[in-house]
Amino acid sequence: MARNVSGSGRLDAGLLTACIALAIFALVMPVALREQVAQTIRAGALAPLLVLEGRATAIRATIVSREDVLTARGDVAVETLSTRAINEENQALRKIMGLGSRLQSGFVAAELLPTRAMDEDFEVALNVGTAAGVEPFTPVVTADGLFGMIRTADRNTSFAITWAHPDFAVSAMSADEAAFGIVAPHLGTGIDRLMLEFRGVPFRTALDTGTVVVSSGLGSTYPRGIVIGTVISEIATAEKWARTYLLRPAALPSAGGPVLVLLPDRASRGVNDVWTSVASADSASRAIAAAGDSTARDAALAELAARRVALDSAAGTQPGSDTLARRPLSRTDSTRADSAKRSVRSDTTKPKPTGPPPVGPKPGPPPGPPPETHPVELLQHLPLDLR
Amino acid sequence: MRPQQRTSGVGSALRAIAGFGLLVVAHFSVRPLFGSRVMIDFILIATLFAAVRLRPGIAAVMGFLLGLSIDAMAPNSFGAGILALTLIAFGASWLKAVFFANHLALTGLFVFLGKWCFDAIFIVASRGALGVDLMLQLLLWTPLAAALTAVVAILLLTLFRPLYRAQPS
Numbered sequence: 001m002a003r004n005v006s007g008s009g010r011l012d013a014g015l016l017t018a019c020i021a022l023a024i025f026a027l028v029m030p031v032a033l034r035e036q037v038a039q040t041i042r043a044g045a046l047a048p049l050l051v052l053e054g055r056a057t058a059i060r061a062t063i064v065s066r067e068d069v070l071t072a073r074g075d076v077a078v079e080t081l082s083t084r085a086i087n088e089e090n091q092a093l094r095k096i097m098g099l100g101s102r103l104q105s106g107f108v109a110a111e112l113l114p115t116r117a118m119d120e121d122f123e124v125a126l127n128v129g130t131a132a133g134v135e136p137f138t139p140v141v142t143a144d145g146l147f148g149m150i151r152t153a154d155r156n157t158s159f160a161i162t163w164a165h166p167d168f169a170v171s172a173m174s175a176d177e178a179a180f181g182i183v184a185p186h187l188g189t190g191i192d193r194l195m196l197e198f199r200g201v202p203f204r205t206a207l208d209t210g211t212v213v214v215s216s217g218l219g220s221t222y223p224r225g226i227v228i229g230t231v232i233s234e235i236a237t238a239e240k241w242a243r244t245y246l247l248r249p250a251a252l253p254s255a256g257g258p259v260l261v262l263l264p265d266r267a268s269r270g271v272n273d274v275w276t277s278v279a280s281a282d283s284a285s286r287a288i289a290a291a292g293d294s295t296a297r298d299a300a301l302a303e304l305a306a307r308r309v310a311l312d313s314a315a316g317t318q319p320g321s322d323t324l325a326r327r328p329l330s331r332t333d334s335t336r337a338d339s340a341k342r343s344v345r346s347d348t349t350k351p352k353p354t355g356p357p358p359v360g361p362k363p364g365p366p367p368g369p370p371p372e373t374h375p376v377e378l379l380q381h382l383p384l385d386l387r
Numbered sequence: 388m389r390p391q392q393r394t395s396g397v398g399s400a401l402r403a404i405a406g407f408g409l410l411v412v413a414h415f416s417v418r419p420l421f422g423s424r425v426m427i428d429f430i431l432i433a434t435l436f437a438a439v440r441l442r443p444g445i446a447a448v449m450g451f452l453l454g455l456s457i458d459a460m461a462p463n464s465f466g467a468g469i470l471a472l473t474l475i476a477f478g479a480s481w482l483k484a485v486f487f488a489n490h491l492a493l494t495g496l497f498v499f500l501g502k503w504c505f506d507a508i509f510i511v512a513s514r515g516a517l518g519v520d521l522m523l524q525l526l527l528w529t530p531l532a533a534a535l536t537a538v539v540a541i542l543l544l545t546l547f548r549p550l551y552r553a554q555p556s
Contacts (some may be wrong), residue, residue: 012444019473020450026458027512029435034465042504049415049456064422151555264395 019115106266122165145227145250171218196247225289406550438479450476464513471508502533
């Protein structure tokens with residue numbers, strides 16, 4: 001028993017000695033060999049544990065950096081908002097500079113001062129006054145269009161009413177000078193309060209949606225050609241002899257930013273060429289819309305012509321006699337021998353026959369007074385021509 | 388030896404191996420979550436808890452292998468961890484009578500002393516600190532880490548008693 005205990009003790013001592021010797025050898029072994037041994041261990045049995053350690057370290061880094069991430073995210077959001085505000089301000093400044101270059105002279109640039117009035121959307125304070133030449137009843141404009149009018153002017157400040165003010169009114173016309181009237185604020189509620197009305201337009205003059213309305217220059221306050229707004233729709237009113245249109249204003253009072261005050265001498269010289277690009281853009285858009293309408297009209301006429309031919313065939317009538325009757329009103333004085341297709345329109349989209357042209361004189365109606373047109377034909381033509 | 392006793396011994400050994408493995412895994416997965424200068428030394432707890440079940444020589448070999456795994460992560464101090472854990476494991480196995488008392492406070496004290504000795508041997512062997520830094524490490528940071536490790540060892544003994552309770556032979 002004692003021998004066993006002594007043997008176990010010697011074994012333990014031997015193992016301890018061996019381990020300590022190896023440990024000391026590990027302490028003093030060359031660096032290269034030390035690195036090689038460590039790398040072998042890391043790539044072997046220790047590899048899965050190192051993966052665990054790496055993930056745990058990543059989790060801790062995530063937890064620790066969460067606050068930094070939130071802080072950085074907030075900073076980025078603030079910077080983004082400030083950048084957007086700066087961009088918007090730059091755009092407004094560029095536009096107002098463009099307007100200034102077009103006006104060339106006779107204006108004063110002004111900033112809107114913060115006001116404490118209840119109706120701050122309808123009356124604004126400007127940081128320019130009589131010292132800069134500003135006088136009452138001078139127009140205030142932006143790059144988008146008419147903004148308002150100076151009501152009172154002190155030496156260094158002035159107060160202007162915007163187009164939304166109940167006292168605002170301006171003589172206006174459509175950009176193509178087809179309709180004249182008075183533009184005044186639309187005294188509705190909610191979002192409708194920020195609209196304008198184009199009143200007193202003659203009933204015979206219908207304006208399309210999107211028509212640009214500019215100042216007409218009638219009166220002494222607003223020169224001709226300042227963009228006021230665009231037509232949204234017609235408003236039903238009690239006045240049956242005139243039309244009233246709802247306008248979307250060109251310059252929003254809540255937009256803020258720099259404005260220009262047109263001095264009296266500049267207003268008297270006129271600003272016809274200043275907002276020309278806007279008017280021309282409107283004309284271009286309406287031309288495009290008209291082209292689209294023309295195509296639709298041609299297609300409808302072609303369909304109508306085909307329907308007529310089918311009806312004629314079914315009724316067994318003489319084509320020649322109906323041709324005379326189907327001639328449109330606008331071409332009743334024609335002496336040409338038109339066929340049923342040609343009687344519709346020359347620019348119809350229906351394909352022309354590809355056969356050989358007829359030889360000899362074309363059959364047609366004899367010259368003389370226009371033939372009578374059936375009332376049904378008139379009704380068929382009337383709405384199509386109106387398109 | 389009766390079959391029932393043999394089965395009980397095998398189950399105890401399996402539980403001990405499982406507890407040892409969990410502590411080693413915790414050293415590499417839980418320890419990095421607490422990024423502080425005062426850290427829990429799960430490897431030392433595993434060494435101490437396993438050493439009391441082993442012969443001193445075998446415990447020394449176990450300490451050698453565990454130290455090798457630690458030093459593989461710190462090649463600059465390669466060998467210091469091996470030496471420290473070998474001595475600690477051999478000493479714990481040799482002093483296993485302390486654990487037989489199965490007293491939590493004594494176990495905590497033993498873990499505290501084991502951790503302090505391990506750090507002392509490791510720092511001296513690796514020449515990691517000298518002068519004031521050595522004193523600061525051995526008298527401030529190492530006791531704090533040793534206390535924290537002892538507390539965790541007591542908690543483990545309390546919560547996972549079947550895994551880490553040493554049975555007298």
